[in-house]
Amino acid sequence: GNSVTQMEGPVTLSEEAFLTINCTYTATGYPSLFWYVQYPGEGLQLLLKATKADDKGSNKGFEATYRKETTSFHLEKGSVQVSDSAVYFCALRDYNTGNQFYFGTGTSLTVIP
Amino acid sequence: DTAVSQTPKYLVTQMGNDKSIKCEQNLGHDTMYWYKQDSKKFLKIMFSYNNKELIINETVPNRFSPKSPDKAHLNLHINSLELGDSAVYFCASRLTPATEAFFGQGTRLTVV
Numbered sequence: 001g002n003s004v005t006q007m008e009g010p011v012t013l014s015e016e017a018f019l020t021i022n023c024t025y026t027a028t029g030y031p032s033l034f035w036y037v038q039y040p041g042e043g044l045q046l047l048l049k050a051t052k053a054d055d056k057g058s059n060k061g062f063e064a065t066y067r068k069e070t071t072s073f074h075l076e077k078g079s080v081q082v083s084d085s086a087v088y089f090c091a092l093r094d095y096n097t098g099n100q101f102y103f104g105t106g107t108s109l110t111v112i113p
Numbered sequence: 114d115t116a117v118s119q120t121p122k123y124l125v126t127q128m129g130n131d132k133s134i135k136c137e138q139n140l141g142h143d144t145m146y147w148y149k150q151d152s153k154k155f156l157k158i159m160f161s162y163n164n165k166e167l168i169i170n171e172t173v174p175n176r177f178s179p180k181s182p183d184k185a186h187l188n189l190h191i192n193s194l195e196l197g198d199s200a201v202y203f204c205a206s207r208l209t210p211a212t213e214a215f216f217g218q219g220t221r222l223t224v225v
Contacts, residue, residue, distance in 0.1 A: 036216075042219075043117070043217050044205075044216040089156065099210035100161075101158065101214060103157075105155045106156070108154070
């Protein structure tokens with residue numbers, strides 16, 4: 001079946017630190033991969049996506065590369081800001097199951113000045 | 114303009130009551146969803162509606178019933194509320210199943 005596993009949180013970093021949030025997946029087919037972000041009190045927003053192996057999604061300084069060989073889609077940012085404090089969700093969408101989304105459990109990030 | 118809007122944002126109610134959460138999208142999307150986010154932030158799909166037809170029901174108790182009066186609205190009715198129903202419920206929509214999903218701000222339901 002399909003599933004997404006994210007590193008457990010919460011994660012606390014100082015401003016300008018390097019961020020990595022690990023995400024691995026299991027899929028029956030060839031999924032598209034996503035990172036969504038949920039800021040406090042708001043809904044989920046698409047942060048970035050990649051639709052095939054070796055694609056790199058990027059947005060707002062965040063990057064993630066679709067690694068088929070390791071079934072991973074780790075989220076990285078070189079220098080985090082206080083405004084990046086949020087919950088980050090890794091997700092996959094599998095064409096073989098009607099394009100249904102499967103979300104990870106979310107990783108809470110707090111950036112302190 | 115808000116793309117996907119939910120009301121109310123907060124809902125506190127007693128066990129046994131019946132309540133509804135409304136969702137509207139102004140994006141012209143064909144597919145709408147309801148997700149439940151539990152206290153551990155885990156998101157689980159509850160329902161999917163495509164052109165007013167239910168296409169997914171992920172073993173949700175029949176106390177939960179989605180109602181879609183038109184393509185732009187997908188309301189969630191919950192009967193005989195239980196403590197375990199306390200969660201944040203998110204509405205979402207997509208143009209097609211193969212495109213990006215847009216989420217509402219969520220409705221925090223607390224059952225006391």
